[in-house]
Amino acid sequence: MRADARRNYERIVECAREAFAEHGPEAPLDEIGRRAGVGPGTLYRHFPNRDALIEAVYRSRIEALAARAYELIETLSPAEALDQWFRAQVDFVMDKRSLAATLKAAIDRSSETFTLCSGLITDAAGAVLRPVQETGLIRADIEPRDLLRLGHGIGAACETAPEAAGRLIEVTLAGLRTDRQTRVP
Template sequence: MGAPSTGRPMRADARRNYERIVETAREAFAEHGPDAPLDDIARRAGVGAGTLYRHFPNREALIEAVYRSSIETLCRRSGELRETMPPVDALEQWMREQVAWVMDKRSLATTLKALIDHDSETFTLCRTMITDAAAELLKPAQEAGLIRADIEPRDVLRFGHGIGVACEKTPEVADRLLAVTFDGLRVAGR
């Protein structure tokens, strides 16, 4: 998870504090919602309130950082899978992880996303990052002739999100729905 760029590198201890605050806030928001007390987040992260407010001048800045961090983690997996697996296998594994992420984090992500201005730099950045991650996996599978050429990166995201939402209460159904989706994504006979 990266701290926002301020033009100069963050000291190692400041970066650790930033990352600890974001992770602690994610846990606190998951437990208590986005109104979790910021002073409690600072205490649980092992930093003073001044340190929290130095990094995050208001609740909205912390909410945006938690949301961005969550998206960055999912996007980082795209690159890891692309480097270690054949193209279609990497795409399928990432879609599985996307579905698991949606089922696990959807209520928190939905709440946080609702609090972020959809015209904000954070929201635009997150949408671009996740679309780029999907494209980086989709394009090689299409170039290999294994995935239909008419599928777009946003389609991949829609399929994963839809399955994740549909399976929140019945996670055991997700693998079957993913298998049907993968069959539909593949070029016929491949």
């Protein structure tokens, strides 16, 4: 893709993300094009229909969250990387009145995009989970999909009570640790 076409594509995706956050996946495409500063031809050349644009927004959000995992691994200790990425995952689920869940619901679960995104996010979860498991600080029986389910559960539960998210994250991370002295019966 030429540099100007790439910039247009990225601007459209970002403006669509904002519009979907404000109005849901039915946000007017013409408004998205206006926000991005492109004409209808440019918009439809990149995204022939609404579904293609929704998938692009979802994919870009998942790619960013996955990339964050690898950035954290490079700069923080394993435990800190897990903590920060888990928080980012919960924020992702809670973002903008559950934009992620709305977009995910609009995507066909058998689509190439859904399969790609599922693989990216599962790999990212494994990348932050395995190093901390190797230190012995986190239970070895926790799998990447478990981490994703826990983060999704907290995000969904705190959609209307975001102030509780931090506390629930702390409780969840404590439950994953191997150094707990006591167990709840």
